[in-house]
Amino acid sequence: MAMTDAGMSAHTVTVDGERLWASLKELARIGAYEDAATGLTGVNRQSLTDADAAGRRLLIAWMEEAGLAVTVDEMGTIFGRREGLRPELAPVLVGSHIDTVGTAGAFDGCLGVLSGLETVRTLDALGIETQRPVVVAAFTEEEGVRFGTDMLGSAVAAGRLSLEYAYGLTDAQGLRLGDELERIGFKGTRPVRMDAPHAYVECHIEQGPVLLAEEFSVGVVTGVQAIAWQRVTLHGRAAHAGTTPTELRVDAGLAAAQIVVKVREMVDSGRYGRLRATVGHIATSPGLPSVVPDRAELTVDLRNPEDRRMEAAERDLAAFLETLPETQPGLRVETQRMARTTQVPFDEGIQDTMEKAAADLGHPVRRLMSGAGHDAQEMAAIAPAAMVFVRGQYDGISHNPREYSTPEDCAAGASVLASTVLRLAQELPEGSAAGPSAPESTGAPA
Amino acid sequence: MAMTDAGMSAHTVTVDGERLWASLKELARIGAYEDAATGLTGVNRQSLTDADAAGRRLLIAWMEEAGLAVTVDEMGTIFGRREGLRPELAPVLVGSHIDTVGTAGAFDGCLGVLSGLETVRTLDALGIETQRPVVVAAFTEEEGVRFGTDMLGSAVAAGRLSLEYAYGLTDAQGLRLGDELERIGFKGTRPVRMDAPHAYVECHIEQGPVLLAEEFSVGVVTGVQAIAWQRVTLHGRAAHAGTTPTELRVDAGLAAAQIVVKVREMVDSGRYGRLRATVGHIATSPGLPSVVPDRAELTVDLRNPEDRRMEAAERDLAAFLETLPETQPGLRVETQRMARTTQVPFDEGIQDTMEKAAADLGHPVRRLMSGAGHDAQEMAAIAPAAMVFVRGQYDGISHNPREYSTPEDCAAGASVLASTVLRLAQELPEGSAAGPSAPESTGAPA
Structure with a gap:
């Protein structure tokens, strides 16, 4: 200006x-x-x-x-x-x-x-x-x-x-x-x-x-x-807490927890500048003490003053999500963008x-x-x-x-x-002196 | 018998x-x-x-x-x-x-x-x-x-x-x-x-x-x-996801996730015999994408065929819960036993x-x-x-x-x-031959 x-x-x-x-x-x-x-x-x-x-x-x-x-x-x-x-x-x-x-x-x-x-x-x-x-x-x-x-x-x-x-x-x-x-x-x-x-x-x-x-x-x-919100939904397999061997579980809640911990590790790593990350919502389903969750949902709120570093954080988080089924075969990870501003x-x-x-x-x-x-x-x-x-x-x-x-x-x-x-x-249009001049805008005055 | x-x-x-x-x-x-x-x-x-x-x-x-x-x-x-x-x-x-x-x-x-x-x-x-x-x-x-x-x-x-x-x-x-x-x-x-x-x-x-x-x-x-169910409630501090520096957060959801990951590590360690552990219920509050959770609740279901190893797992988990406020000062951890059978x-x-x-x-x-x-x-x-x-x-x-x-x-x-x-x-009371004898029980017949 x-x-x-x-x-x-x-x-x-x-x-x-x-x-x-x-x-x-x-x-x-x-x-x-x-x-x-x-x-x-x-x-x-x-x-x-x-x-x-x-x-x-x-x-x-x-x-x-x-x-x-x-x-x-x-x-x-x-x-x-x-x-x-x-x-x-x-x-x-x-x-x-x-x-x-x-x-x-x-x-x-x-x-x-x-x-x-x-x-x-x-x-x-x-x-x-x-x-x-x-x-x-x-x-x-x-x-x-x-x-x-x-x-x-x-x-x-x-x-x-x-x-x-x-x-x-x-x-x-x-x-x-x-x-x-x-x-x-x-x-x-x-x-x-x-x-x-x-x-x-x-x-x-x-x-x-x-x-x-x-x-x-x-x-x-x-x-x-920059602000990015996404919803991550994890699809595992419901199983009896008492009878299902650990190695046969596809635990959606565990995967959710691993994401929460990972996101904080990303912040602490310093590799993404002034990245802030928040998992505000975590919920498992069916949510019973004795049932391995077949579904977990969480939100990830990432913020970064630098678009480039924001993109790096988003890329690396997405890559991490892709690795989750390696440790729990059968796990399905679904993501949905809720909001994204640069x-x-x-x-x-x-x-x-x-x-x-x-x-x-x-x-x-x-x-x-x-x-x-x-x-x-x-x-x-x-x-x-x-x-x-x-x-x-x-x-x-x-x-x-x-x-x-x-x-x-x-x-x-x-x-x-x-x-x-x-x-x-008190600022006047460039080249304009104080006093009446042509309008800058023609629409309704703001 | x-x-x-x-x-x-x-x-x-x-x-x-x-x-x-x-x-x-x-x-x-x-x-x-x-x-x-x-x-x-x-x-x-x-x-x-x-x-x-x-x-x-x-x-x-x-x-x-x-x-x-x-x-x-x-x-x-x-x-x-x-x-x-x-x-x-x-x-x-x-x-x-x-x-x-x-x-x-x-x-x-x-x-x-x-x-x-x-x-x-x-x-x-x-x-x-x-x-x-x-x-x-x-x-x-x-x-x-x-x-x-x-x-x-x-x-x-x-x-x-x-x-x-x-x-x-x-x-x-x-x-x-x-x-x-x-x-x-x-x-x-x-x-x-x-x-x-x-x-x-x-x-x-x-x-x-x-x-x-x-x-x-x-x-x-x-x-x-043996089966032990407990409810763990974590009390943190609600904070704005965009403005609150990471080091000032008391994130109840993060603590919940750390417990879930820890419990699986305990199982994988092999130190507790045939321990099985399940976190079936995880929920954060207020549960909004842009608010650091001030409250998280989860259930931990532990099972072990050996009472002694069950007790060791319970003791070590309790000790871990006590360490959580060290990394997040201000965090309060509350536990409630829901069920416990030997x-x-x-x-x-x-x-x-x-x-x-x-x-x-x-x-x-x-x-x-x-x-x-x-x-x-x-x-x-x-x-x-x-x-x-x-x-x-x-x-x-x-x-x-x-x-x-x-x-x-x-x-x-x-x-x-x-x-x-x-x-x-066909089993008879000790010392009894087949044929009528005195009743073993005097109450209502089962």
């Missing part, structure tokens, strides 16, 4: 940390529940539930209070627009989501949306006008826990998934997403396919321990690592802008890869995008009521975001 | 193999179903279902046709008595069960009961009278698949479990065993606690591959091996009698340990007991519609049983 260097370091703003914190706390009261496992108050505000609708109404009230022009797209994603001096220029889009998993804390997603809101509140408070519009977005169903596909609102907005596909998704009760959108009154009319914004930025809690361990309040995210690198220019803004605010940053998926990776397909991470406490636990960032770290992340938005919103 | 050697080799009878086979086929039609996995007709005649009741009525009709006096005890176990010349002597009891697992073949249990029936039919056909009564028994709920406790009827009869315990057991639908017994009309009045018979013998399909591999039609069972040796005198009877019939026998539990191990607590095994086909597969023994092998096993019963039924 083009950068106008002049005056950048002057565009440094500090948000009102107490106001941001109060908003985070108020939003977290919607969908609050007492979590038995932790003894804490958690948040359960899954997408398109009544609680989500209440959260959306609160957000819209805050947006309108801040003078934003609110629109809702066909996927229910909410946009609040602060007009620029040059309304015809593509806006700076700042967003995240307010839907949560079933056992959430107050930060995942909400910190991003409310940092965006805090950005416009801060610009207003300081009387700063920007060349480009600034739009704050809250995307629908980022978590994917209710309708099964994550980053859904942003994926449809970016054109990776179709509106029809999204509307047709059903939850565990068989309720259709399209119907639920309508039921809660958030099936908007704004066309879902988004025109490319000038840039997309997102602030998010890290959901990992890196910033905590290395004592950084904030980090600049270099991209989202590495999504974020825009280096925005990363530099973020790092500079952070430095101007007195925050040294660490650059780090995101292990989790975010709306930013969908937006990266249509616009320069990047993210700022805020340090989490307690080893960075997330998707759990223990998820926590300090008020100071939240304010730091939001101030980096606001200062980045401000700098990006 | 005391043996009277005189005339033993003369007491050799051969059953009608075709009649036995026809009875096996007719009983297998009750509860028959089309098995999707094998494409074969299987049997599902679980205890105290309507199908079981129909099977019981057929058996009683056959017993009455053979002139047996039928009684039913408080647990629903059916007894058919052929009177002896000396009714006051303790009878020879020959039994097994006709209840089945949900995916059974025609042989498990049924072969034993119908071989007992065939024994009395053969004695009748040959006009042979015995000194002692011969009683054929079909024990209730041997499989334990419906009410959760196997060898139930024989365990209550032998006094290991109480009638109240058995009546209170419930099936998956919450139906009480006592109520189901009443519902199908098989809550009998005969006191369930059994007086010790003179001897207990049982014919059963091997449910294993030993006789097939070594080309014996029949085998003499030396005892039932080795049950069968009576050597009856084994010798069986082997001699088999030799007289032209069947060389192999002596072998039973890997599975049987009613005979309960009866062994109150009387000299032993079993004859009949070769199974297809690697000895059982609890499966593919379970199969040839008509010839079934006839061989039944003839060994009948000749053994005949010899045992």
Whole structure:
């Protein structure tokens, strides 16, 4: 992207940390529940539930209070627009989501949306006008826990998934997403396919321990690592535990266990760079103490910031699976790809802008890869995008009521975001001077 | 036990193999179903279902046709008595069960009961009278698949479990065993606690591959091996698959897999004699592809013909479990004993009698340990007991519609049983001559 260097370091703003914190706390009261496992108050505000609708109404009230022009797209994603001096220029889009998993804390997603809101509140408070519009977005169903596909609102907005596909998704009760959108009154009319914004930025809690361990309040995210999910099904032969000699067994559960151990050995070998591997689901059938399992199923989640090393890990795991029937003749191994994304690198220019803004605010940053998926990776397909991470406490636990960032770290992340938005919103098209010019885009303004 | 050697080799009878086979086929039609996995007709005649009741009525009709006096005890176990010349002597009891697992073949249990029936039919056909009564028994709920406790009827009869315990057991639908017994009309009045018979013998399909591999039609069972079942629950820490560094994980699923692999290594080491080990059930929680499991559960089934080596295996496995938190600090390992039986040796005198009877019939026998539990191990607590095994086909597969023994092998096993019963039924108390004498037992005749 083009950068106008002049005056950048002057565009440094500090948000009102107490106001941001109060908003985070108020939003977290919607969908609050007492979590038995932790003894804490958690948040359960899954997408398109009544609680989500209440959260959306609160957000819209805050947006309108801040003078934003609110629109809702066909996927229910909410946009609040602060007009620029040059309304015809593509806006700076700042967003995240307010839907949560079933056992959430107050930060995942909400910190991003409310940092965006805090950005416009801060610009207003300081009387700063920007060349480009600034739009704050809250995307629908980022978590994917209710309708099964994550980053859904942003994926449809970016054109990776179709509106029809999204509307047709059903939850565990068989309720259709399209119907639920309508039921809660958030099936908007704004066309879902988004025109490319000038840039997309997102602030998010890290959901990992890196910033905590290395004592950084904030980090600049270099991209989202490649993710591969597969389901492995092992077909053995049911046999009596008491009577079947060991050498005659075709034990599907044993093969499953060998895969789990192998996958960890691959990680520990160091041969695949920063490979992470998780077997989250293991189940045997018939699952009786006295019957050798004839079937075992497991999932393998591989992540790697480098596509090349990811491919090497996938290749070597596949080769290992092929060797399993050698030690247990008759074993059949079936694999099914569930998900596969390549590495999504974020825009280096925005990363530099973020790092500079952070430095101007007195925050040294660490650059780090995101292990989790975010709306930013969908937006990266249509616009320069990047993210700022805020340090989490307690080893960075997330998707759990223990998820926590300090008020100071939240304010730091939001101030980096606001200062980045401000700098990006003052950028003009190459060869353009400040003042009216021809529009960059001709579609519906984002 | 005391043996009277005189005339033993003369007491050799051969059953009608075709009649036995026809009875096996007719009983297998009750509860028959089309098995999707094998494409074969299987049997599902679980205890105290309507199908079981129909099977019981057929058996009683056959017993009455053979002139047996039928009684039913408080647990629903059916007894058919052929009177002896000396009714006051303790009878020879020959039994097994006709209840089945949900995916059974025609042989498990049924072969034993119908071989007992065939024994009395053969004695009748040959006009042979015995000194002692011969009683054929079909024990209730041997499989334990419906009410959760196997060898139930024989365990209550032998006094290991109480009638109240058995009546209170419930099936998956919450139906009480006592109520189901009443519902199908098989809550009998005969006191369930059994007086010790003179001897207990049982014919059963091997449910294993030993006789097939070594080309014996029949085998003499030396005892039932020690069995230990435990449930191991691993408590780790749920964590995000994408963001949590490997060294910070407490992965309950990985620990479960390490146990499965370790248990197989113990078997392969040869250090525990003829140890068999099975992990039939493995499950992780929350079971999501992208979440490191915070909980995993598995069952470990250990079997060993030698108590001493069984104890060594249990001790070493427990020590291994204790080491797991060393590589994953924070992991918590919980174990729960589900079942534990020591080795049950069968009576050597009856084994010798069986082997001699088999030799007289032209069947060389192999002596072998039973890997599975049987009613005979309960009866062994109150009387000299032993079993004859009949070769199974297809690697000895059982609890499966593919379970199969040839008509010839079934006839061989039944003839060994009948000749053994005949010899045992002619045995008189030590110091007693043939002819009336004082009763050996004073309770209800078995």
